[in-house]
Amino acid sequence: MNKQLKRVSILIFLMFVALMTSTSIIQVFQADNLAADPRNKRTLYDSFDVERGAILVNGVPVAQSMPTGDNYKFQREYPQGDLYAAVTGYYTIDQGTTGIESSMNSELSGTSSSQFLDKINRIVTGQPPQGASVELTLDPVVQQAARDALGTLQGAVVAMRPKTGEILAMVSTPTYDPNLMTSHDSAEVIANYKALLADPAKPLDNRAITGSLNPPGSTFKLVVAAAALESGNYTPESTFANTGGYQLPGSSSVVRNSWRGTCGSGPTTTLLLGLTMSCNTPFAELAATMGNTDLHAQAEKFGFGQDLGIPTKVTPSIFPRTQDSARTALSGIGQADVRATPLQMAMVSAAIANDGKLMKPQLVQRVVAPNLSTISEFEPEVFSEPISSATAETLTEMMVNVVSAPNGSARTATIDGVRVAGKTGTAENGTVAPYTLWFTGFAPADDPEVVVAVVVEDGGGLGQNGTSEGIAAPIGKKVIEAVLNQ
Template identity: 45%
Template sequence: MNSPLRKVAISVLVLFTLLILNANYIQVVRSDELRGNASNTRILAEEYDRERGAIVVDGNPVAMSVATDDTLTYLRQYPQADLYSTVTGYYSLVYGNTGIEDAEDGILSGSDDRLAFRRIADLFTGRDPSGGNVELTLDAAAQQAAVTALAGVQGAVVALDPSTGAVLSMVSSPGYDPAQLSSHDPAAIRAYSDSLGAMDPDPRINTTVAERHSPGSVFKLVVSAAALEDGYTSETVVPAPQQYTLPGTSRPLNNYNGESCDPSGEQPLIDALTISCNTAFAQLGVELGEDRVREAAEAFGIDQGGFEMPLPVVESTVGDIDGDAQLAVASIGQQNVQITPLQGAMIAAAIANDGDLMTPYLVDQLQAPDLSVVDQTDPEVMGQPVSAEVAGQLQDMMVSVVENGSGRRAQIDGYTVGGKTGTAQTSADDDDNQWFVGFAGPDGDPQIAVAVFIQGGQGTGGDLSAPVAQQVMAAYLAANGED
């Protein structure tokens, strides 16, 4: 073979080698990346030709697929989207999946390994493949009450079953219509997305788990827990001056509206929590020390990292504390203390459950297309932030808040209700944020724990958030045979 032919042959061989290597790289190394690419129309067509499973609450679908005459066979619909958009998220041609649509995509799409035998059976029987269902823990009555109570308000509600950790209600307000992000019209999807993005806050953000805020006086429950675990009792008399000078500074810390907590300048711990005395808890936090306050917060799940339930939850935190002056302010839920509404509900739930903090969960069970159960969530203890004895004292103190103090508007006739209000300063130009966390049930048997967060409301946590909590807890108790 002469030299020119040999060069051509070598060049062709090199090109074929590169072609083979590239094909293997694409099919082996990048296969998962390309398969998951939103621009892969073959994968999109395959997904939309398969009936996606339903997301179900109390036996009723709140997200479902229906057959169409479009090029894409199935269209995602969201009955009662106004109630459940916070949880379902959307299933979008353009923007992918969010919420439960994302967290449980494997089951819903039918690609989960737990449905492998079903897929094999479909091949042999010629049956059209389909996805499985996701049964949520939400209670329809509690969810409706939360949405109604938050109408026109920026805020969030989370309710838990204290004994199991099951999420009974999860609402972030304002809501949105996931169907408009899940249509088959990309231009319309983008236009609706742009309109949502122009809002402040963006309704697609799930405030209950994805945002954290200063809890204000709700954090006094954590400081109370630390004190009681260290030998204080609810009747221990603590300093409660009209004004407290922050350690190492000349800066005074005042009570709400400059009020006096007690003419004597001291009061029992239960009374300090009942009226939410700032000076008492600022001084108490300093007496306990930063390490003890942090330990108590961590025991409730704060500064323990984010987790999934299965929605991702951002970490709540005490934040940096530089010296006793900052510790005093942190002890009343300001400074750098930041928690999610879910974390607020977890604090109330642990106290209501005699000190056991249950792991929150939103999915009750996963079902195959034939409705057989492929997975069931079993309640798990996340930790024990306080002893049963201390939890009992905290329960009594929280009941006093509702019966005699700032949480009176959370009262429910015929039930024992405990709670803690919070009013958290944001900036000089913005309204304060309002909180209420609490529990309710027949005497000695709390059935529901709740956290209500209202952003920038005119008033206090007792004025604004406590009535929302009352409506949610009352609706749940009435609907579940406890009236």
């Protein structure tokens, strides 16, 4: 009898172990998979049961949750739609989340660790669950100015404060209306998403920080000039042969200036004149002489190749770690395999504007609890110190010359009564494809309040006849004026 009881006891024990194991696997190890299963409507209902916090710009909601009469209880709404789409992203039932809606999801949904006590308090007091609001660093006047300046062009603008890293504007065009993604009709959401995804203009791409990155063209000459000055072997007056053409090392190909002429009138040209006129020949020669290792190191200090969250994830800009001398020379003029986001080129200018100290870019000013208390607040953070203050001062004066000199390549960025520092770039995308047009700069040069970077794709609609001075620089000027005129 005892032997039989022992066998039954062992069997019951094993059954309990099996039950506990299977329950643990389901509740712990498979929890994420079950929650993500599209057939699990309870999870979907629960995620919309909480009044999601608002996303605010200057205290005004640019994303908010409105009550509904269906099972989801709340629906996300974007009052200014496409103006802030590149920043807010969208929060939807079947197509996930993007932008700030994604990167700040735990705060907006009220599930972050910093909101634990508030969540308990609301349960105890019987208050309905509610997420925190997220206040952005954006300036609505500057955001609107950037959007208006881009108009129907395909491109992006980033504006930021160089002393703090606060992003004042982030616009990507063509844009889209995130309200198309908030319906509680899954079929409608999926149809809208597929239509946006199929659009050849790629409105879902945030060209300011992601998407198919562009070669930065001559704006990258700022990085090359910084590396040269930092080496101690070059000054603005350092000279280069002025033959109108530079033969790439180990190649029969020749780099020429865009106007097919020389860089000035003399037998030699200088680093300063090369930057002012945006000459390709001295910078290709300089890049080949310095070598890929030094240029890569300098680019990396500015942020190339580094992961960055603002808190939205940013696609790292690219400067190849290894390449031959010919491609290094082409990289010196922002071509070959160099690729950059507008945010990255804004960071290059920001370091120059801020005495060589690069502040980490940031989109979130603070997180505010439902009772209006501040949960967390933005604090300026140093990202890197890519150049010395002396180099920053020299580059600033060189960039001012680019805008103010009679032969400067960014004359259209001139603002009466203000010293503007700037640099244009016109990047090639093959022999017949439209150019990519760039501008980056800051003002006032003596005490910078704003840094801007502009990219215009598809030649601004003019193919290879579009110029950075004619299209990109005036956009940058309008954004800078929007800041300075407040």
